[in-house]
Amino acid sequence: MRLLLDTQLPIWASDASPRLGRQAADLISRPGNKLHFSGAGIRETAIKFGLGRPDFHADPCVLRPALLTSDRRLDGDPGDIRRV
Numbered sequence: 001m002r003l004l005l006d007t008q009l010p011i012w013a014s015d016a017s018p019r020l021g022r023q024a025a026d027l028i029s030r031p032g033n034k035l036h037f038s039g040a041g042i043r044e045t046a047i048k049f050g051l052g053r054p055d056f057h058a059d060p061c062v063l064r065p066a067l068l069t070s071d072r073r074l075d076g077d078p079g080d081i082r083r084v
Helices: 010-013 021-029 039-049 060-071
Strands: 002-005 034-038
Touching: 002 021, 010 021, 010 060, 034 039, 039 060
Parallel strands: 002 034
Antiparallel strands: none
C-alpha cells in the first residue's frame, strides 16, 4: 500500500510519540508499505522549529536527511495514495 504521511506523522514516528495512533504506527511499520511525504511538510517543520515553539522539538536539519535517504519523497500528484 502507498501511504502519504501528513506532516506530523514522520515527526511522531521518529521519536515514538504516544500521539501516533496504533493504526498509523502499524501502517507505517508494515513491510511492503511505501511511505511518502510532501516537501511542504519539511518546510512546515522548519517554520515551526524556527519559531522556537517550546512544544516543538523536531529539528528539520535532522528530519529532512533521514526522510530523503529513505527514498520515500513524493512531489506532485499523489494519485492513488491512501492518506494517513
